[in-house]
Amino acid sequence: MPEHVSKIAIIGAGAVGATVAYAAMIRGVAKHFAIYDINRAKVDAEVLDLNHGLQFVPMATLEGSDDLNVCAGAEVVVITAGAKQKPGQTRMELAGANVELCRTLIPQLLKVAPDALLLLVTNPVDVLTYVVQQLSGLPARRVLGSGTVLDSSRFRFLLARHLNVAVQNVHAFIAGEHGDSEIPLWSTASVGGLPLMQWSVPGRAPLSEADRTHIFDHVRNAAYQVIRGKGATNYAIGLATAQILEALLHNEQRVLPVSSRLDGYLGIRDVCMSVPSIVNRGGVEAVLELPLSETEREGLKRSADTIRQAIRTLGF
Numbered sequence: 001m002p003e004h005v006s007k008i009a010i011i012g013a014g015a016v017g018a019t020v021a022y023a024a025m026i027r028g029v030a031k032h033f034a035i036y037d038i039n040r041a042k043v044d045a046e047v048l049d050l051n052h053g054l055q056f057v058p059m060a061t062l063e064g065s066d067d068l069n070v071c072a073g074a075e076v077v078v079i080t081a082g083a084k085q086k087p088g089q090t091r092m093e094l095a096g097a098n099v100e101l102c103r104t105l106i107p108q109l110l111k112v113a114p115d116a117l118l119l120l121v122t123n124p125v126d127v128l129t130y131v132v133q134q135l136s137g138l139p140a141r142r143v144l145g146s147g148t149v150l151d152s153s154r155f156r157f158l159l160a161r162h163l164n165v166a167v168q169n170v171h172a173f174i175a176g177e178h179g180d181s182e183i184p185l186w187s188t189a190s191v192g193g194l195p196l197m198q199w200s201v202p203g204r205a206p207l208s209e210a211d212r213t214h215i216f217d218h219v220r221n222a223a224y225q226v227i228r229g230k231g232a233t234n235y236a237i238g239l240a241t242a243q244i245l246e247a248l249l250h251n252e253q254r255v256l257p258v259s260s261r262l263d264g265y266l267g268i269r270d271v272c273m274s275v276p277s278i279v280n281r282g283g284v285e286a287v288l289e290l291p292l293s294e295t296e297r298e299g300l301k302r303s304a305d306t307i308r309q310a311i312r313t314l315g316f
């Protein structure tokens, strides 16, 4: 038997695709990386630049091409290609263009990497996760989206800064759509085992209702803020995606709020969105039914309705 070597393929060498490769290479997530993009000059330049840094990262190879065959044999394919938001545009406004991209891409991709897990990052990520699962016919667990892993990391950063504690000690999820209808799960959030709703620590700022509103507004509007300033978000999503890739390829059993197809969670069916889920080599192994408040449950149902409506409008 040849030595098992892992391969990640990335579709799209734009701001997100290149940064996913950069983050995953630094973390040594796989031995082989491939990047595919229809823009030959762009993919060649990104791959050349990344290859110039190979000396400084764990041993790996990286190739790029405008030929999809470069993805052959990949164990995970990360899809980052497609239209992105212009300043002020919502993620949902990208649905039509990016669904068309998937209609063309997915059948070709399945021929070159039939055994791969598919990880969607392109927006609107929940709609595309559903559409790609339908187009591919793959088992639901093998098609997932980066979902609210990014939003949850924004949430944890803001909470950690407000409370003056290490971000690693904050456990808090944003769930639902990766987008405007997302929901903060305050009732299960905690710091070092202390439920956030009971936060009261001498010498530390309290967490008032106004603070909570302010923090969540910043999470929900974070992408708009970054895109207004620099045209794209890439570093945090690159790191978030690298962590999802690690959970998949290293069979970590990590709990992450990835987007996957729900069939009965809180009565929610036939839609992809994020809830805390156990992620391993097989993809999404299980979703966790957290003890949520009534407001959170209702919010998640409304978020599911928003995504489902977009999916139906697209004819799926």
Ligand SMILES: NC(=O)C1=CN([C@@H]2O[C@H](COP(=O)(O)OP(=O)(O)OC[C@H]3O[C@@H](n4cnc5c(N)ncnc54)[C@H](O)[C@@H]3O)[C@@H](O)[C@H]2O)C=CC1
Pocket: 011, 012, 013, 014, 015, 016, 017, 036, 037, 038, 039, 042, 080, 081, 082, 083, 084, 085, 094, 098, 101, 105, 120, 121, 122, 123, 124, 125, 146, 147, 150, 178, 232, 233, 234, 237
């Ligand atoms: N889910 C999330 O948390 C996040 C999602 N995104 C989404 O990621 C996507 C990409 O964003 P950026 O990298 O900033 O955009 P970008 O414009 O920098 O890159 C997109 C790349 O896709 C390539 N491309 C277009 N059609 C293609 C095709 N058919 N096959 C292969 N490559 C193709 C383009 O040549 C370009 O290089 C957007 O939809 C954006 O909204 C961005 C940040 C976070």
Ligand SMILES: CC(=O)C(=O)O
Pocket: 085, 091, 123, 150, 222, 223, 233, 237
């Ligand atoms: C662009 C996007 O989806 C984000 O940064 O959240």
